[in-house]
Amino acid sequence: MGLEKFNPSLVTHDLIQDLKWSPELRVEFAEKEAAVLDRYPLRKDERHAIETRNFLALYDMGLHPYLGGQFARLIFGNEAGKGAAVAVNKLVESLQGKGSVA
Template sequence: MYALHKLLWDIRRDGAVKARYVEEPDAVLDEYGIEGDWRHLMKTLDFKALYERGINPYLLYFCAIQLQVDRAEYYARIRGEVN
């Protein structure tokens, strides 16, 4: 879980990490050692499932903003209204 929190933080704070994640998410996920369900949830940006599994909501929200997820869409996803 720490590695995923670190990735979310880095996407928010480091434009180079964000750009690389957008272009080649698998490579970035590999670098952070994110595997299994965590990897799938991050690739699909399943914010609801990530939140329910204990990911920090502050980090999720600001990562979503950096990844150009509209605020209304983020809230719909976190409520489970949109996948």
């Protein structure tokens, strides 16, 4: 996963950065993901990839590789680092094309 496909205008980048910096948004995302996603002007395929945890599709759209790892940790891990192995495994499964990992 290099930067060949990197698309700086991908809205998912903004979502991930906002989730990284706002504990309140992380809680809301965990409880009402659709409501949070509604606030971002995501493309239809971009939103679907987020909802199905399809990181491979997000990378193909231009997600920055660093932020993909951060996103996986935010979704599957927690702030204290517990669950980081689960997050990494879910990310790798998606990148290997093993379908939805939600």
